[in-house]
Amino acid sequence: MYTNSAAKIVKNQMDTRLMNERDRETWEVIGFRKKDAISTFGEFTYRRRLYRNKKTGETRFLLDNLLGWPIRAKITPRLREIAVKLSTEMSFRRVAETLSQLFIPQYQHNMEN
Template identity: 75%
Template sequence: MISIFGEFTYRRRLYRNKETGETKFLLDEVLGIPTGARITPGIREIATKLATEMTFRRAAKVLSYLFPHISSMTIWNVVQEVGDEIKKESEEKKEAVFEYGQIPEGKEETSKLYIEGDGVVYKTAEVG
């Protein structure tokens, strides 16, 4: 496992639910470490932010100055995981609004709202 403090290994127990047969690493759940992860959530966040600003290869090189053994493929995998999580969250929000009519709390209240369209995505009416 690679963390902001360096590379380390740790041992944990695999627990099995006798009724359902489901298995879990309880320590991983408590620490917020996804199954099979090689980097901690902190490194994952740093890698994701770097990947939005530069290529995966460059992000891996920058991280390699600070942390050992982080490849561009690791960065790619992290970005895919984060993207899947964001997509799932977005789908859940969309479903809540359009399927169940749950309107999310707003942060600001305004008396006017201006909306602009460019005619490419939204068809415009021809006048005259």
């Protein structure tokens, strides 16, 4: 739980810094959105700013881009990397069981949804 709290604080600081350092001529803040994710430390929710490009209308989460998280991804890139690597060595079911034992008890259920 401590790790998720620390990670949340760091993400909030990064998001604030991105807001302050963004190209204000191009990107405007249009609100906040919550994201639920799963990492090697468990499930967590964090809040990040949604931006709109004033010229093109494109929307983007600058924090997700900085972190390298694909759009709509539910698991962190690191956990995904581990799952992919394991899947080259064992069955999908065994990967889910292994990740569940190593990191997060809910992982197997979430992989089935």
